[in-house]
Amino acid sequence: MRPVEVTSVPLFWRIFVLNAVVLCAATALLLWAPVTVSVPVLFTEAVVLVVGLAVMLVANAVLLQLGLAPLDRLTRQMATVDLLRPGQRLPVAGQGGVTRLIRAFNEMLARLEAERAASNSRALSAQEAERRRISQELHDEVGQSLTAVLMELKRAADRVDDPVLRADLNQAQETTRASLDDVRRLARRLRPGVLDDLGLVSALTSLATEISTHAGLPVHHEFQPGLPALDQQTELVFYRVAQEGLTNVARHAEATQVELRLSHDGERVVLRIEDDGRGLGLAEEGDGVRGMRERALLVGGSLDLKSGSGRGTVVTLSVRIDQEGGLTWRGPEKA
Structure with missing residues (x-):
């Protein structure tokens, strides 16, 4: 019995x-x-x-x-x-x-x-589509309008004889040129064309250069060669997580430098962002971090944050790949 x-x-x-x-x-x-x-x-x-x-x-x-x-x-x-x-x-x-x-x-x-994963996927897909539309409009409409204004200012400056007026027109040209550069930068941030054209490594290199130039924060980047082929959605997740992580460092970390690494070991592709700032301390996770976690879940990855007060922060995104080197969907990983 x-x-x-x-x-x-x-x-x-x-x-x-x-x-x-x-x-x-x-x-x-x-x-x-x-x-x-x-x-x-x-x-x-x-x-x-x-x-x-x-x-x-x-x-x-x-x-x-x-x-x-x-x-x-x-x-x-x-x-x-x-x-x-x-x-x-x-x-x-x-x-x-x-x-x-x-x-x-x-x-x-x-x-x-x-x-939640299905809902997040729909929401983020709609968000990326809207970003692509706005980026295209900034580039094609606002960008072209500013370019036309810049050319008209140049022609006007070439025709006038008054040196004071010519100086004012030249100043207006510089202001317009700076605005055009800002519009182009915003368009790239909304939809990184280099990611579609040249791939993840080139997009991350361009992102690191942009952060270093405009935020005055040295970004040391290191990308392991032989990166496995990743689909478009996975590359976009890696890029967005790197973009959000570097932006958070530039805005809040009070860091003097940050390191950006992309590596793989045959089983996983790992993105690592490490800074020497003040760390997270007791602060709760904001919308930016939760957005990174949601993006990681879309491709079956895991996002980990480690920080100590005054010892900087380490953000790690890890995505599993199959034996042939491509991405494989295995569902959400266990915590």
């Missing part, structure tokens, strides 16, 4: 049996132990009764703690679960009521993670 597992017993009967064991033990003690109660109660008898009651209460508390431990674990997991760190599951054993509850909770987490 197969023994009944403890975890297969419903929670009600488990609590009932635990309390029954305690009460039966107390009854047996009163029936067979050479203990009597006088009237009035003697001090020694009162001590025996109090000790016996304490023993029963402690035994009952311990047994209930053991019986309700799975529910405590479930409660803690529900309070701390984060869908941006997928794979958080409780162990399942047996067939009891608590086990069925835990299994249902794990299945609910899996559905929520899948639905």
